[in-house]
Amino acid sequence: MTSDLSVEVGGLELRGPVLAASGTFGYGTEVPLLERRALGAMVSKGIFLKPRAGTAPPRIAETPSGMLNAIGLQGPGVDGLIRDYAPKWAAWDFPVLVNINGESAAEYGELSARLDGVPGVAGFEINISCPNVEQGGMYFGNDPRAAASVTEAVRRRTKLPVWVKLTPMVSDIGIIARAVEAAGADALSAVNTFVGMSMDLNAYQPRLSFRTGGLSGPAIRPLAVHLAHQAARAVDIPVIGVGGIMRAEDALEFLVAGCRAVQVGTATFVNPNAIAEVHDGIAAFMAAKGFASLSELPRYLPRD
Numbered sequence: 001m002t003s004d005l006s007v008e009v010g011g012l013e014l015r016g017p018v019l020a021a022s023g024t025f026g027y028g029t030e031v032p033l034l035e036r037r038a039l040g041a042m043v044s045k046g047i048f049l050k051p052r053a054g055t056a057p058p059r060i061a062e063t064p065s066g067m068l069n070a071i072g073l074q075g076p077g078v079d080g081l082i083r084d085y086a087p088k089w090a091a092w093d094f095p096v097l098v099n100i101n102g103e104s105a106a107e108y109g110e111l112s113a114r115l116d117g118v119p120g121v122a123g124f125e126i127n128i129s130c131p132n133v134e135q136g137g138m139y140f141g142n143d144p145r146a147a148a149s150v151t152e153a154v155r156r157r158t159k160l161p162v163w164v165k166l167t168p169m170v171s172d173i174g175i176i177a178r179a180v181e182a183a184g185a186d187a188l189s190a191v192n193t194f195v196g197m198s199m200d201l202n203a204y205q206p207r208l209s210f211r212t213g214g215l216s217g218p219a220i221r222p223l224a225v226h227l228a229h230q231a232a233r234a235v236d237i238p239v240i241g242v243g244g245i246m247r248a249e250d251a252l253e254f255l256v257a258g259c260r261a262v263q264v265g266t267a268t269f270v271n272p273n274a275i276a277e278v279h280d281g282i283a284a285f286m287a288a289k290g291f292a293s294l295s296e297l298p299r300y301l302p303r304d
């Protein structure tokens with residue numbers, strides 16, 4: 001038996017539920033063809049309007065069952081993306097969403113307007129884990145009003161699908177999820193990295209030059225499953241689960257917890273074939289359990 005793994009997520013028809021997470025797949029151009037057949041979609045590395053050099057090295061530190069990164073959203077800016085990457089994406093057989101970033105709601109809106117209608121750009125994933133310069137550096141993703149204002153600013157400037165990538169660094173993810181849903185988001189990605197720190201015992205200082213970094217990998221998986229589940233319970237739009245997925249069983253945990261699809265990030269660094277293996281493992285599970293399509297998979301979503 002072959003199960004149908006296609007899925008509709010926030011305005012996009014995807015051939016499979018396994019997506020490449022932002023920042024862990026570059027702009028997709030380095031990826032061997034082997035990986036692509038199983039890709040439901042790719043989310044690009046985060047982009048700002050202007051080119052950015054990112055933070056100074058060291059930018060990565062290994063931790064138990066995970067890694068800390070502080071890349072600082074290095075990137076070519078919107079002009080470089082339109083010139084060098086979007087034309088390649090336009091020829092691919094899966095959609096590419098651009099992970100967009102800004103220092104003000106207006107900047108996010110401007111970025112989406114510049115990319116709207118560019119061939120190869122299928123939609124946006126708004127990264128709200130950015131400091132809001134107009135509000136003294138408070139993260140957009142920590143404040144329901146700021147998160148909603150960014151979502152609205154993008155929603156007003158594009159007809160393309162708008163997904164919002166939630167930060168786990170909040171006391172109630174449901175409040176943020178509902179605020180961005182009301183502001184017009186088509187789907188949510190849950191979650192981004194957790195803020196962490198690690199000390200170099202020879203230098204007596206943090207191992208990352210930025211001091212803190214985003215923790216990803218299997219270390220965060222149970223935290224991410226819980227937050228994705230809470231977000232899915234709070235909204236009617238689809239939630240895409242992200243965080244620590246290494247194998248098909250991990251992805252299935254997010255799907256049973258109420259997610260419509262998943263993203264694989266850090267696993268790709270360890271195993272470049274991870275996305276294909278997760279996809280194939282989901283297919284094998286579905287076939288073994290006798291589910292004809294993903295919509296038949298039972299979801300645990302109590303409303304009380």
Ligand SMILES: Cc1cc2nc3c(=O)[nH]c(=O)nc-3n(C[C@H](O)[C@H](O)[C@H](O)COP(=O)(O)O)c2cc1C
Nearest residue numbers: 021022023046069127191192216217243244265266
């Ligand atoms: C090196 C690296 C760079 C990342 N860059 C971005 C980014 O530009 N934008 C974003 O929204 N998330 C970014 N992320 C977060 C991932 O997309 C993902 O949410 C997180 O790593 C948790 O998933 P994982 O445990 O499968 O890696 C990055 C993660 C890593 C490890």
